[in-house]
Amino acid sequence: FLRVYNDLESQDAVFADVAPLLTSLLDGYNVCIMAYGQTGSGKTYTMLGPQLEGNLAFSIEEESELGIIPRAAQEVFRLISEKPPGSYWVEVSVVEVYNNEIFDLLAKDSYGKVLGVKRDVVTTREGKSDVPLLTHQTVENASEFLHLVNKGLQLRVTHPTLVHAHSSRSHLVVTLTITTVVFGDNSGTLWEDEQTSQKLNKEASCTFPQKMRDNKSTSSSRASSPVQLEATEKMKQVKTRLQLVDLAGSECVGMSGVTGAALRETSFINRSLSALADVLGAIAEQRAHVPYRNSKLTHLLQDSVGGDAKLLVMLCISPGQKYLTESMQSLGFGTRARQVQRGQVKKKTFPVLSKGK
Numbered sequence: 001f002l003r004v005y006n007d008l009e010s011q012d013a014v015f016a017d018v019a020p021l022l023t024s025l026l027d028g029y030n031v032c033i034m035a036y037g038q039t040g041s042g043k044t045y046t047m048l049g050p051q052l053e054g055n056l057a058f059s060i061e062e063e064s065e066l067g068i069i070p071r072a073a074q075e076v077f078r079l080i081s082e083k084p085p086g087s088y089w090v091e092v093s094v095v096e097v098y099n100n101e102i103f104d105l106l107a108k109d110s111y112g113k114v115l116g117v118k119r120d121v122v123t124t125r126e127g128k129s130d131v132p133l134l135t136h137q138t139v140e141n142a143s144e145f146l147h148l149v150n151k152g153l154q155l156r157v158t159h160p161t162l163v164h165a166h167s168s169r170s171h172l173v174v175t176l177t178i179t180t181v182v183f184g185d186n187s188g189t190l191w192e193d194e195q196t197s198q199k200l201n202k203e204a205s206c207t208f209p210q211k212m213r214d215n216k217s218t219s220s221s222r223a224s225s226p227v228q229l230e231a232t233e234k235m236k237q238v239k240t241r242l243q244l245v246d247l248a249g250s251e252c253v254g255m256s257g258v259t260g261a262a263l264r265e266t267s268f269i270n271r272s273l274s275a276l277a278d279v280l281g282a283i284a285e286q287r288a289h290v291p292y293r294n295s296k297l298t299h300l301l302q303d304s305v306g307g308d309a310k311l312l313v314m315l316c317i318s319p320g321q322k323y324l325t326e327s328m329q330s331l332g333f334g335t336r337a338r339q340v341q342r343g344q345v346k347k348k349t350f351p352v353l354s355k356g357k
Contacts, residue, residue: 031311036273037315047244092139279305280305317331
C-alpha cells in the first residue's frame, strides 16, 4: 500500500496525499476517489467528515474535520481560480446506488420537492458511460457544491444494524464534471493568458451562456459575425470527471443482525462490491473483457475506473479483533486494486489559441 494512517493522524494529513491527484483533472484525466471497508469502519467520516445526528448532513463547523469530498471541492475551485476567467465551468450530480438501482438525489418534482428519481446508466456509441436525464447543476464555488451534497445526503438510505447505528445502505457517488473551453488547431496546450481568455469569451458569447445553471441558451435569432462563427467552429469542449464515492460497507450478516428488507440490502451491497473487485481484477490481469455491466455501480464508474483514468482507494479498517475476517477481506480488495498497472501517465495537451490570430 502507498500509505498506512494510524488512528491519531488528522484529516489534513489524509487530504495532503489526495490533493496532488486533483491537478490531473485540469490535465484532461478522469479521477475517482473511493472509500472501501466494512460497515462502521469510518468511510463516511473519511469522505465527508463528522455526521450530525438526525439529518445526516456533514458538519462544517470544524474545518479541520472535513473529509475528502468537501476538501476536494475547495481544491478544485482553487485550481480553477488560477486559470483564465471563463476557461472552465463545473457541474455537480449526486446519486446513490441502492439495491442495484441508481437514484438521482437532486431530481425534483413539479412542486420543487427533492424526491430522488430512479435513473438508468447506458453506454454511448463512443463507449462512455452516461446516465440520461441525470440532474447536473452548475456550481461556481465550493459553498454551492456543499449545499447540493448536503441536500442529496438527506435522501440517502440508512438503517441501524448491530454494528453501526447509521449504516449507509447505498453507495453515494458525487460527480464533479469540469468542462474546459479550448480553442484553435489540433496541437499545443491550453491557452493561459487572461487577454486571450477575454478575447475568446467575447467572440464566443453567442455560444456559452453567462450563467450555465440558468439553463438558458442564447437566442438563435442573434446575428453572428464571421469572427463569431469562426470562433464557434474552432471552439472545443473537453470534459473530465471527478467521482467521489462513499461506498456502502461490506458486512457479515451474522454480526450485523439484519433481517427483512435490510437483509436484501446487504445482499445487493455485497454483490456490487464483489462486482467492483471483479472489475479491478480484470483490469489488473489485462483481460480483453472487463465486466463493468455486472453491476450498476461499476457501470456508473466505468469512465473513472477504466481507461487512462486515475483511481485512489482509501481502505478503512476496523481495529477490533472480532472484525478480523472483514478487515482481511478489505485488505484483499486493496491488494487487488494495487495490482492495476497502466504504465506511465503522460500529460494531455489541448488545442491552443495563439496570440495575433
